[in-house]
Amino acid sequence: MNKLDSFYKKLLKKYGPQGWWPLFNPKTGRFEYHKNDYSLPKTDAQRFEIIVGAILAQNTSWKNVQKALMGLKEKDMLNSEAIKKTDEKILASIIKSSGYHNQKAKKLKKFIEFLDSKKSVSRQNLLNVWGVGKETVDSILLYAFNQPIFVVDAYTRRIMSRIYKKDFDYDTLQELFMKNLKQDQSIFKEYHALLVEHAKRVCKKESNCQECSLKRDCKSCDLLE
């Protein structure tokens, strides 16, 4: 078992399955995780919700994104037709809580233009869409389209940079994970979610090394200095 497999095992043991990506549940009226179910989305509506969430979540807390998604939901606007026909300024006001709302309103419209173009949903085509970069594109491919692509984010970088005491760029980290893990979208989904959880709870900006499940492998661990 390689290092990355072992990290995964330890994080999963500590935090349990995360159930990403959270989806709105009409019955409870809330956004809910779905532990151990890697088959979602089940409908185009759910797929679209993940896409919108991924764009709104750029450099923004999930709580603020939820409010924006709820706003869209309440106006029956969490669908491409409604977003398409709504004036960009109006749209921006509805998603205001997600921050950068003027930009994000434009991003949503640009992405819907892409979906309507019927171009194939490939990584290269998605990266050509204005407003979505590597992380957003990979999140969409993995969580909305169930493609085995590993998502790298600021948390992944922070954790890995501390463990190996060196900085990695996006492509290097993505390649590292994808070459060393089983090519399985459920593992990629879970691993990314676990890294987020670990970074939020333990490997924070001010790290909490004594509680860290990976401390024995970490070159930055305070306890070793």
Next chain:
DNA sequence: CCCCAGGCCGCGC
């Protein structure tokens, strides 16, 4: 008051 959050674009060099 500060800093941060599930980034990306446009620009200058």
Next chain:
DNA sequence: GCGCGGCATGGG
């Protein structure tokens, strides 16, 4: 190709 400022709200 890399670094930097701008984008913006809500919570701690």
